[in-house]
Amino acid sequence: MAEQQLFKVTIDNITVEVPAGTTILNAARKIGGEVAPPAMCYYSKLKDSGGKCRTCLVEVSKGSEKDPRPMPKLVASCRTTVMDGMEVKNITSEKALDARKGVVEFLLINHPLDCPICDQAGECDLQNLSYEHGNEGTRYEFQRRTFEKHSLGPYIQLHMTRCILCFRCVYTADQLTNKREHGILDRGDHSEIATYIEKSLENDFIGNVIDVCPVGALTDRTFRFKNRVWFTKPVDAHRDCPTCSGRAQLWMRGDEVFRVTARKDEWGEVMDTPDGKPGWICNTCRFEKKNTSDWVIEGPTKVDRHSVISQGHYIGMKVPNETFQPLMKGREPKLMMDIHDVSEVNKTNIDLSLIEGPATSETFSPDA
């Protein structure tokens, strides 16, 4: 095969060379950092994804070397391929930033203000996007759309009101599992993610829809309301799994494994395994292996310092030398109170990480 043709493309005054057929978004991701436009529906590991949410809009100020006219409208960078000599403006373009602000407002029109309840809060793409690009208030004065509750089985919790219809979960089911059982029903304002007849999603690998969901529409029912993301500590771990790569991330608190997810890269997508395949994990790893003994722990995941998940992780903490014992000739200090004797929280007889669904008043009732 002849050597692939390389195109020179300039994004926000940074020039990069990419093979022909690369999208503007992927070229920008090659540069990295702030230049890469945000994406809510595009997922590089899923074929055909993208082109739906319009958050990745960029301005093309020069079409190519041969045809230097600018493109008349903003283009979706996840679907537009680069041309040789193309010049793209993302964060340097006021037009693109203004359009993105509008897109965020549209995405948030029907999105409920559920963040205090939502399990995705803290690692939510829409939350991050609206912090960076959105308005503080809303101009929408009407009722937000509501849906009848629809159960997707014991593992996956669907909150249709939070959905932004990115189609990622549909592609995941199509491309990873043997049979897709859910999809988007109805159209327009009424379109919703559902199975046609109430059916639970139990295909192997279907748990990955939780990881690809950019909002809290599909969340892990085994983690539901157990803890907040920022109180759990992510560690990289692996196990010998016959069906999947077995490389996962455990969200732990003390010795308890609260949640298992696939490892994510800097774009919030599933990380590749060393052999270059996306590291999707199977349902057994995700939902059933909630003991530390099931896993080989590699070490804590590196979390961005500015992320809320890194709060309370005291890295590099120096514990001062205890002076009491040498001074008191080896006598132990007298403890005035052990907090676990008094506290009602984190009772040793209730293992939240091991109960199947969310905790209810029955879990905490005195006779339970």
Add this chain to the structure above:
Amino acid sequence: MQALTTRAKQVQRKPLSWVERIYLWNIFKGMLITFSHIFKKQPTIHYPEQKRTFSPVFRGLHVLNRDEEGRERCTACGLCAVACPAEAITMEAAERMQGEEHLYREEKYAAKYEINMLRCIFCGLCEEACPKDAIYLSETFTPSDFTRESFIYGKENLLIPDPVKQPEAFAKARGLN
């Protein structure tokens, strides 16, 4: 050696005179200062009977709020705990079951909610962080006690009385009467 301050005085080591040795003159001088205070304005008050007015921004004991129907507002979102610089707040969340709609405002609620008043520094950041108007710092002190155990405040200590079922207690807690 150079003196650290300009007010340092050399200690006098000379032996006391006879007047100084009987101390009567010094006692009289001291009592004169004591008596003169009888005629001055008192800076103290008689505490439990008299109370000083609080500043409008006083931050005292925490209160977990209810809405007007008496449902608990807290959804255990954890923002107060993450904002707390003293790490005094812990909680455990639970899902609201069918038939509990009159107890809790949202789908998720705090089954356990604890503030360690020994750790709390009354900075009010929890109040500021709360997205649901659920926690407030009231204008009361944390009562003093002899044991440490009594400073772990659970939901039963923190929740404001139900405005529907116990209107008098609620009004009293709000300081309305």
